[in-house]
Amino acid sequence: MPVTVVHWNPRRPVLRGTLGRVVPWRRAVNNFGDLLGPLIVARLVADNELVESDSPRRLLAVGSILNLARAGDVLWGIGANGKTLDQTAPYRELDVRAVRGPLTREFLRQKGYDVPAVYGDPGLLVGRLWPREDVARGTRPRAVTVIPNLHDLHHARNRSDAVAPTTELWKTLAAIAASDLVVGSSLHAIVVAESFGVPARLVSSSVEPPFKYEDYYRGTGRPDFRPAPDVDTAVDWGGEPLPSWDPGPLLAAFPRDLWKPAS
Template identity: 75%
Template sequence: MNNFGDLLGPLIVSKIVLDGGLTEPATQHRLLAVGSILNLARTGDVIWGIGANGKTLDRPAAYRELDIRAVRGPLTRAFLQAKGYTVPEVYGDPGTLVGRLWPREHTARGFRPRAVTVVPNLNDRHLAAGRSDAVDPTSDVRELLGTIAASDLVVGSSLHAIVVAESFGVPARLVTSSTEPRFKFEDYYRGTGRNEFRPAPDVDTAIAWGGEPLPSWDPKPLLDAFPRDLWVTASAGAPAY
């Protein structure tokens, strides 16, 4: 099943590779980017901006060695450090780069302006029941990007709806998930410099409260940490997003 966050990683990586003049892979190492997918890592994988999943923190790891370039936030960093890994203090979900890779004005073109868009987590779709302002997190990823870019406010329990909205400069408010632990949300907010955040108990309250303060966060360390060495470089230099 398609899920918004799961599809963002390949889209973002492909865009950076294309814009950076990178060509065929220079190595067979696997790159993990975007999502709470650390539990899916295997020995030798390259980690760029992913996080641990609060549901799987106690499960045995399937990896012994990782090439860690960046992680989603300080909670994931501490989790890996406790296992003996050296983890750079470079934070950020790569979804935070969406608004730089695909500017809001261009992305929203052709989409109906929306006052509010509700995006639930895949496992919280009851939050959207009967709401005309809700969208399905398994919709086409480019449709979701355009819808979020065309919105004045985004609320819901989908982490990547919040991440992408904020990357576009769209105010966003998290709604407490009935199925997802707090870990990944706190990891994201703290990774973008916000130690305090206030999830709403329900959609209507989230709309009434409006968005959290947008992050004041420098994307350069995350972009600089992108593992360009995994590809052959056809042209010199990297794009300035």
């Protein structure tokens, strides 16, 4: 039985308004950051020469998806969603191996969970698993790439340097890898850029609570990060200092026990 890697990717109406409610055409959102979890897990499983076991347990890896957890789930590098902090927890009996940052850890500890101080968004492993030069190969160099959060996309529609977060996953990763600077309100644009060593600056989101951003920056040793109020200011300021973060503990916490050795 394959291990289910939980990630957020709902199907939404193709048509808007009343017509969208009547005509049952749907397509997946495919927000690139939310697709990273299964990709990273599959690479680590292959690199560690693991194969499927009989474990029915689910793994949550990458994203602000704590609210998607169920009893018995394994958590590795995910975070809480700032929009759901006051909701009744739908999860029980979680097996927490690592979390995105100290805010998520404290949130879970207050609910009685044992949470190790192992921090890091697994998106930070992208540049380690797929070298920047390989990902960027064939992509034209970009001085600046702007990637907004999915819900901020309308703010960047007229920018020639913008990449929609719903652009095909590898094209988005290639654009980031080919950039001199990445700015925007997409958390995983920042995470992936920094995994490649590309300077990045967060732009304050018009809709997303600050929780996930602060969780990430604190989890990478940068409590004094400074979001820019807009894209032009972010470009003017340039990137934040790169993370002060050791990938070793997050890699050591990867739940290999959900699989079994190939031999």
